[in-house]
Amino acid sequence: MARLIDLLTFSGAAGDVVGCKGPHGFYIRSRPRKPRTTPTAKQLEVRARLALVMGFLKPLKAIIYPGFSVRYTAKTKVSAMNAxxxxxxNHAITGEYPDLDIDPAMVRLSRGMLVGLPRAEAKLSGTSVAATWSAEMPQFNGHADDCATIVVYNPAEKTVMAGEAKREVGIVSVDVSDEPPGSELLVYACVADRDRKQFSNSQFLGRLVR
Structure with missing residues (x-):
């Protein structure tokens, strides 16, 4: 029910319109309508695919925002997540609807021309994930003080852990002691330059079981 503010403004729904008071004054918008038609099978599939992808990516937004927003095509957090x-x-969904799944190796958390981590790998060592890579310097598009971020993601618990080290160090450890035993952990690597203005394409380092 609408609430009268004065003779010319109101808040709430009144018929087919909704009155709202925003930071820049009063405005009116159309009242949202429920669709009258039953969605088609194709529409249901599209919605299921989008829900699957967004459910997987949302916990990783703090990694995705900088990893994509530096690109000219993704200047905001929304456009970075959309990218x-x-x-x-387009690349990470497997199976046939309604039995869809995500291939984590095809998910990208950052995108760019910076050289990634050569011969990178990850393994579980006690209650930590240890990631190692070759510390040799690339001939181009890379520097010794580039920041390597190792991301450990538990998709079942929606938890994300990360550790950072310079490219020249060649190793970083991420504590996973709070993750339940038997958890599947997905490990990614992203590299950024010293100014966080360039990124590499993220690398998938594999699945580990806690």
Whole structure:
């Protein structure tokens, strides 16, 4: 029910319109309507694919925002997430509807021309994930003080852990002691330059079981 503010403004729904008081004054918008038609099978599939991708990516947004927003095509957090979701929708979904799944190796958390980590790998060592890579310097598009971020993601618990080290160090450890035993952990690596203005394409380092 609408609430009268004065003779010319109101808040709430009144018929087919909704009155709202925003930071820049009063405005009116159309009242949202429920669709009258039953969605088609194709529409249901599209919605299921999008829900699957966004459910996977949302806990990783703090990694995705900088990893995609530095690109000219993704200047905001929303456009950065949209770019990551678009890549996943086109490359990371497996199976046939309604039995859909995500291939984590095809998910991208950052995108760019910076050289990634050569011979990178990850293994579980006690209650930590240890990631190692070759510390040799690339001939181009890379520097010794580039920041390597190792991301450990538990998709079942929606938890994300990360550790950072310079490219020249060649190793970083991420504490996973709070993750339940038996958890599947997905490990990614992203590299950024010293100014966080350039990124590499993220690398998938594999699945580990806690």
């Amino acid at each position: 990551a979701a678009s890549h996943a929708l």
